[in-house]
Amino acid sequence: MTGTAVISKENEKHLNRILYRETFERRSEYAGQRPVPPEQDLRTVPDALAKWLRLRERIVETLPGINRKLSAINVELHISPIKPHAYTVRDYPSVGRLRIDLARDFAPTTRILEMDVNEYGLIHLYMYLPKETRRLDIGIDEVDQDRLEALLLDFVDLATQDD
Structure with a gap:
């Protein structure tokens, strides 16, 4: 999947109704006090x-190459199904999650390794390790191919x- 997806007019209307509901009707009492204006907020979600x-597509494409190299030490990374969680901060809801x-x-x-992306394009990266849990917050725009590979290899290293 390359390029941007084209959304039909009907689907775009449906998306805007969802975004309106999530932005104005289901937020906490402090939602209007956020620094991001609501009209900009509506544009941020589809972008993020x-x-x-x-x-996510780049991660799927990158894993086989990394797994080939890791096969020498009998280690493999694979994407697992992940259920929605109930601990998302209400003012910064998640738009996507991934578990490796x-x-x-x-x-x-x-x-x-779990990735949780909020509607502002901030990735909350959690590494659940044997002796500790590490967390990193990174902007989605900062994750180019080199940074993606470095994050995956750092996870494997840690x-x-x-062992």
């Missing part, structure tokens, strides 16, 4: 979502240190 979908599990010697482990 489109960027997230492109990034590390498998060692063809067996699943508890080492997990996740395999205690």
Whole structure:
């Protein structure tokens, strides 16, 4: 999937109704006090979502190459299904999530990399490791191909240190 997706007029109206509801009707009492004006807020969500979908596609394309290189140490990264969570901050709802599990010697482990993207294009990156949990906040625009590979390899490095 390359380029931007074209949305039909009917789907665009539907999207705008959803965005309006989420922006104005379901927010906390402090939603109107945020520094982002509501009309800009409506434009931010589709932009962040489109960027997230492109990034997710790049992750899917990048994993096989990294897994080929990691096969020498019997480590594999794979994308796992992830359920919606209830701990999203109400004023900054999630527009996308992704979970990458590390498998060692063809067996699943508890080492997990989770990405949670909010509507402003900020990725909350969580690394669940054997002895600690690490968190990184990074803008979605900062994640080019080199940074993506570096993040995945940093995760593998940290996740395999205690083996």
